[in-house]
Amino acid sequence: MCIGIYPDxxxxxxxxxxxxxxxxxIWVNFPIMARTxxxxxxxxxxxxxxxxRQGFKQTTLSDIASDAGVPLGNVYYYFKTKEDIGETIVRMxxxxxxxxLEACSNEPEPRDRLLKFLDYPASHRDEIAESGCTLGTxxxxxxxxxxxxxALAHSLVGVLLDWAEQQFTAMGRSDAHELALQFxxxxxxxxxxxxxxxxxxxxxxxxxxTRQWLEALSM
Amino acid sequence: MCIGIYPDxxxxxxxxxxxxxxxxxIWVNFPIMARTxxxxxxxxxxxxxxxxRQGFKQTTLSDIASDAGVPLGNVYYYFKTKEDIGETIVRMxxxxxxxxLEACSNEPEPRDRLLKFLDYPASHRDEIAESGCTLGTxxxxxxxxxxxxxALAHSLVGVLLDWAEQQFTAMGRSDAHELALQFxxxxxxxxxxxxxxxxxxxxxxxxxxTRQWLEALSM
DNA sequence: GTCTATAAGAAGATAGAC
DNA sequence: GTCTATCTTCTTATAGAC
Numbered sequence: 001m002c003i004g005i006y007p008d009x010x011x012x013x014x015x016x017x018x019x020x021x022x023x024x025x026i027w028v029n030f031p032i033m034a035r036t037x038x039x040x041x042x043x044x045x046x047x048x049x050x051x052x053r054q055g056f057k058q059t060t061l062s063d064i065a066s067d068a069g070v071p072l073g074n075v076y077y078y079f080k081t082k083e084d085i086g087e088t089i090v091r092m093x094x095x096x097x098x099x100x101l102e103a104c105s106n107e108p109e110p111r112d113r114l115l116k117f118l119d120y121p122a123s124h125r126d127e128i129a130e131s132g133c134t135l136g137t138x139x140x141x142x143x144x145x146x147x148x149x150x151a152l153a154h155s156l157v158g159v160l161l162d163w164a165e166q167q168f169t170a171m172g173r174s175d176a177h178e179l180a181l182q183f184x185x186x187x188x189x190x191x192x193x194x195x196x197x198x199x200x201x202x203x204x205x206x207x208x209x210t211r212q213w214l215e216a217l218s219m
Numbered sequence: 220m221c222i223g224i225y226p227d228x229x230x231x232x233x234x235x236x237x238x239x240x241x242x243x244x245i246w247v248n249f250p251i252m253a254r255t256x257x258x259x260x261x262x263x264x265x266x267x268x269x270x271x272r273q274g275f276k277q278t279t280l281s282d283i284a285s286d287a288g289v290p291l292g293n294v295y296y297y298f299k300t301k302e303d304i305g306e307t308i309v310r311m312x313x314x315x316x317x318x319x320l321e322a323c324s325n326e327p328e329p330r331d332r333l334l335k336f337l338d339y340p341a342s343h344r345d346e347i348a349e350s351g352c353t354l355g356t357x358x359x360x361x362x363x364x365x366x367x368x369x370a371l372a373h374s375l376v377g378v379l380l381d382w383a384e385q386q387f388t389a390m391g392r393s394d395a396h397e398l399a400l401q402f403x404x405x406x407x408x409x410x411x412x413x414x415x416x417x418x419x420x421x422x423x424x425x426x427x428x429t430r431q432w433l434e435a436l437s438m
Numbered sequence: 439g440t441c442t443a444t445a446a447g448a449a450g451a452t453a454g455a456c
Numbered sequence: 457g458t459c460t461a462t463c464t465t466c467t468t469a470t471a472g473a474c
Contacts, residue, residue: 037439055363057276060467071441076469132359139415140351140359144274157415178424181412185425189408193400196358196376205397206404256457279449290459292452301450 040078042068047085048092052131055141056086056149083147090142090152093134094159101163110170114183114214117164121187122207129200133191135160160184171219179217186210259297261287266304267311271350274360275305275368302366309361309371312353313378320382329389333402333433336383340406341426348419352410354379379403390438398436405429 046068050059061082065072079085104116121128131137135156142153164183168176190206265287269278280301284291298304323335340347350356354375361372383402387395405425413421 039439053363054365055276055360057274058363061469062467072468073442073470074440077439080469082468132362136411137359137363140356140411141274143351143415144272144277144356146273154415154417157412161412161416178428181409181421181425182428185405185408185412185421187408188411189404189406190400192355192359192407192411193376193380193404196362196373197380198373202400202404206400209397209401258457280451281449291450292460293458295451296457299451 039068039070039074043070043075043078043085044088044092048089051086051089052134052137056089056138057141057145061085083149086142086147086149087152090138090149090156093138094155097135097156097159101159105163110167111214111217111219114164114167115211118207118211121191121203125194125200125203128191128203129194129198132195133188136188136191137195157184157188160187171217173217173219183210183214186213258287258289258293262289262294262297262304263307263311267308270305270308271353271356275308275357276360276364280304302368305361305366305368306371309357309368309375312357313374316354316375316378320378324382329386330433330436330438333383333386334430337426337430340410340422344413344419344422347410347422348413348417351414352407355407355410356414376403376407379406390436392436392438402429402433405432 043064047059047064050063050067054063061075062072064085065075079088100120101117104113107113107116121133139153139156142149142156144150161180161184165176165180168179168183173179186206187210190203190210194200194202194206262283266278266283269282269286273282280294281291283304284294298307319339320336323332326332326335340352358372358375361368361375363369380399380403384395384399387398387402392398406429409422409425409429413419413425
């Protein structure tokens, strides 16, 4: 059983700020390679970083603006509301996880794809211990908000869940759905514990154990 | 390896509101069985409920006051700051989990104690799907705050972790620490997934699988 | 497109009458 | 102890000059 259709992600890197050719006389000589401001991108990156560390509600537009080196008032040229920034972050994080899942899908064997996935938490152990999982922390928080972001929260873990189920199905397991729950649950659980205890070694040992679990599974 | 000493919980049900004998002439006839207001308790219960559903930051004092049927200004008679309410909730939740752990400890066999613990998530499946784990949601959020509550966050999962390690040690397992991490991680993971997907069945199937895992462990 | 100043509203906290 | 009114600060959002 899959979670279903996810929201359209195609609008991800757009925005009312646009990316049109710079009209100012300074750049009029470079009509094709027109240099555009990277402020929108800086704002997104700053927001993503701060939201990971502080949570969405806790992070103010002022935090984001100053971290990105953009005046507060200018933020509203790129984003109509704070919620829009949140939505952009969610969609970006979903895209990132999808990219990693596609990379893992290059492995010929489904079991190896799942094993490969674990390279991500393993190589981000310190970041996870400091701030938690980029999917879990945000989805857990957004699930508690009464904005439209609430509805988007499930996709953050849903993409991983569905992908994992596909792999277990490819392994010929009839309990693929439950195994996928177990796999995703393991990742979210270790991230939460590691973060709360501020201990990256939790990731180390739990990744090892999850690998052993995968390797012991019959096909 | 245990997490360490937890904060002193003895002050839990105290507060500057106190519980002294009611001095008003109305109750002067009942100096011993003096009736005291239950407002403080109502505020705590309301706060606990709302924080579970909405998160601590998201929950306003106004929310808490009106849910408890107490005027906003009166809240400050019982709690000096909002942070104090948060601390009270954390300590109460820690006490609650400790009580359940003690109840489980009545089982003669350590493995049965761990199995017994799982009755809790199993019987609270709907609540967890709707609002998440009372320990995990709060500790994950508080870990992101820069208040003194941050330091308290690790105790929320730490008590469970230490208790589980004791049981695995009693089972004669040399990898008791890692097994405890796995056990706690399972509980937190299933709670997060169940909540994000809004699906209590996640708890059902993951509890079954965790029980199977425990039963298959050698002593 | 950019930036300063500021409006508008929410939320924590306090004053002081009763 | 209780409650209303209000202060203060923080935060989102807008106005409008450049």
